[in-house]
Amino acid sequence: MKKLIVMLGLAFIMILCSCNGNSKNEKINEPKQTAISPSTTRTTGSSISNEKISIYDINNKEIGKIERYGILVLTDDSIIYNKIPTGSVDSITDMDYYRYIFKTKENIKLGTVENWSYEAKYDTTVIGNSLYMYVTTGEISDIKNRTLYLYKVDLSSNSMSVVFSERGGISL
Secondary structure, X not given: XXXXXXXXXXXXXXXXXXXXXXXXXXXXXXXXXXXXXXXXXXXXXXXXXXXXXEEEOOOOOEEEEEEEXXXXXXXXXXXXXXXXXXXXXXXXXXXXXXXXXXXXXXXXXXXXXXXXXXXXXXXXXEEOOEEEEEEEEEOOOOHHHEEEEEEEEEOOOOEEEEEEXXXXXXXX
16 A cells, blocks of 8 residues: 555656646747757748758867758768758758768768658668668658658668658658
8 A cells, every 4th residue: 555655656746747837938939049059050930941050079179060950860970861952941842861971071962852741760770881761751640641661871872762661651
């Protein structure tokens, strides 16, 4: 009985501690400046845009800059990232994927996903010289009009290819 009371008390405390206090934020939808690193900012609001971020080495020395939208995947010698193509400010229809190589400071375009709607950032993995990621295209909320893809990024040839696709696939 004592264990039950202690467990219920602990659960109650955890619930209270996990509550979010943002309900008083009346200006949540207004555009604002967000600092990404000491030298980079982005504007959030109604238009869709990439953000410019600095890349630092282990000694905190800036070694490069990239313009990216969402994912950042660190490999042994590079960063894989995506970027909204120039001109897409009100909606995202295509997504370009790039690789920034630390040693040469090159930005290499890997490919483009057309009709892009969502990428499972939490489910991206690097195995050997390949990066695997799930990307959904089409209308994300409509099972009949979306497709789930498993993409492979070959880090040896700097290319992207579809490994598997499923129409109506699980919305990640």
